[in-house]
Amino acid sequence: MACMQEQNWAAENLQVIRTLMERAALYRRALAPIMTYVGLIGLAAALAGIVLQIGSASAFIGYWLCVAAVALAVVLLLSRRQALKSHEPFWSPPARRVARAMLPSLTAGLLIGLWFLVLSMKKPVPTPAIGMADDRVELVALAALWATFYGCALHAAGFFASRGLRMFGWFFVAAGIGILFWLSLTHRADKLTVLWHHCHWLMGILFGLSQLAYGIYLFLTGEEPNES
Numbered sequence: 001m002a003c004m005q006e007q008n009w010a011a012e013n014l015q016v017i018r019t020l021m022e023r024a025a026l027y028r029r030a031l032a033p034i035m036t037y038v039g040l041i042g043l044a045a046a047l048a049g050i051v052l053q054i055g056s057a058s059a060f061i062g063y064w065l066c067v068a069a070v071a072l073a074v075v076l077l078l079s080r081r082q083a084l085k086s087h088e089p090f091w092s093p094p095a096r097r098v099a100r101a102m103l104p105s106l107t108a109g110l111l112i113g114l115w116f117l118v119l120s121m122k123k124p125v126p127t128p129a130i131g132m133a134d135d136r137v138e139l140v141a142l143a144a145l146w147a148t149f150y151g152c153a154l155h156a157a158g159f160f161a162s163r164g165l166r167m168f169g170w171f172f173v174a175a176g177i178g179i180l181f182w183l184s185l186t187h188r189a190d191k192l193t194v195l196w197h198h199c200h201w202l203m204g205i206l207f208g209l210s211q212l213a214y215g216i217y218l219f220l221t222g223e224e225p226n227e228s
Helices: 002-022 024-051 057-085 093-122 132-158 163-188 196-221
Strands: none
Touching: 024 057, 024 196, 057 093, 057 132, 057 196, 093 132, 132 163, 132 196, 163 196
16 A cells, blocks of 8 residues: 555656646746736835825834735735646646745744744834834845745756756845945945835845846747756
């Protein structure tokens, strides 16, 4: 009985892997509208955050966590529509594999955001001259951490889609780590001045402009050969 179960498990895994490899180009096409819409959401959210003057640390973190939730909902809706259009189940074994691969990094990003949010809510409300600069530096650090975790999630998903998505994941990882290194050097040297709208622009560039550019790139380049 155990031997038969292992054989069935191995056969199912082999079928899932084969399906993922066969549909690599299809998933790449599906990524184009997803990345484009998510990029537009990121840019619009950055502009809205500046217009609404969301400047406190707790408001900034809560705002961008809500933006992430909206973006995730849009991704799920687009994925479901594409599955229905292809006459396939939405929560298929390949989709579960991709979700499980991305889940640890996305969960880590969510938890680190909640941790920063709790810390910011426990702090006394700063005056304009005291404490604001440090809060904004922490927000830049949080944006860098979010980019790093998001890059890890994209890289994990890239093993089921294409090499391009893995490379895009590396872009986020490099950007996040680079920002942290730059932050540590400039902050220690007292050469860093961070205004509240800089934090929104950083989020807009990382999660808006870059994803919009990648989505446009996918639209323009079309299909690529299947890659393992």
